[in-house]
Amino acid sequence: DSGVTQTPKHLITATGQRVTLRCSPRSGDLSVYWYQQSLDQGLQFLIQYYNGEERAKGNILERFSAQQFPDLHSELNLSSLELGDSALYFCASSAGNLGRNNEQFFGPGTRLTVL
Amino acid sequence: GESVGLHLPTLSVQEGDNSIINCAYSNSASDYFIWYKQESGKGPQFIIDIRSNMDKRQGQRVTVLLNKTVKHLSLQIAATQPGDSAVYFCAENRGYGQNFVFGPGTRLSVLP
Numbered sequence A: 001d002s003g004v005t006q007t008p009k010h011l012i013t014a015t016g017q018r019v020t021l022r023c024s025p026r027s028g029d030l031s032v033y034w035y036q037q038s039l040d041q042g043l044q045f046l047i048q049y050y051n052g053e054e055r056a057k058g059n060i061l062e063r064f065s066a067q068q069f070p071d072l073h074s075e076l077n078l079s080s081l082e083l084g085d086s087a088l089y090f091c092a093s094s095a096g097n098l099g100r101n102n103e104q105f106f107g108p109g110t111r112l113t114v115l
Numbered sequence B: 001g002e003s004v005g006l007h008l009p010t011l012s013v014q015e016g017d018n019s020i021i022n023c024a025y026s027n028s029a030s031d032y033f034i035w036y037k038q039e040s041g042k043g044p045q046f047i048i049d050i051r052s053n054m055d056k057r058q059g060q061r062v063t064v065l066l067n068k069t070v071k072h073l074s075l076q077i078a079a080t081q082p083g084d085s086a087v088y089f090c091a092e093n094r095g096y097g098q099n100f101v102f103g104p105g106t107r108l109s110v111l112p
Helices: none
Strands: A005-007 A010-013 A019-024 A031-038 A042-050 A054-055 A064-068 A076-080 A087-094 A110-114 B008-013 B021-024 B032-038 B046-053 B056-058 B062-067 B070-076 B087-095 B100-102 B105-112
Touching: A005 A087, A010 A019, A019 A087, A019 A110, A031 A076, A042 A064, A042 A076, A042 B087, A042 B100, A076 A087, B008 B021, B021 B046, B021 B105, B032 B062, B046 B056, B046 B062, B046 B070, B070 B087
Parallel strands: A010 A110, B008 B105
Antiparallel strands: A005 A019, A019 A076, A031 A042, A031 A087, A042 A054, A064 A076, A087 A110, B021 B070, B032 B046, B032 B087, B056 B062, B062 B070, B087 B100, B087 B105
């Protein structure tokens, strides 16, 4: 158990819908990272927050947004969902910024299926 | 559990042998690298990292080698065990404020 929790574990929804994925980092960790993992594109970094502020951005679509709240939990919002958004979404956390010299701990993931 | 990358390259090794997993990275400006292990149905797990001012770093049963000249990273696992069976990813970071870019992964299969 990494100490990072993600809810829900599984999510099934329809195209065009909007969903919110939630992540609670390990106690004391200030950074939260979101990743998407699909069979055809592997693991892709989406976005990172450090202590409530956005710090790094990866291949995140405009239809997707995220935020980190004062209690350090984070939410990833996915809107206007398409079939291609079906994937595993992982959250990770680390004590410091950007995971450099700070180990990233991954949650168990949320499996999103868009029908 | 979930299957990750059904068509990943696979490395099969005998239990007790050493494993070497390779990764070619793309950006010569990358200066920080991480190896991750992902078991079926789980999230990636940090194994070891290395900065570009080093060419070798050792952990417990694992060694990472970095060759900046040819932009190549390798992960060596000593005395491979059944519990090492997983998909292994390398990730490169291109500097402060930049994102991590992950390799496609290699599936390690440990044979009894």
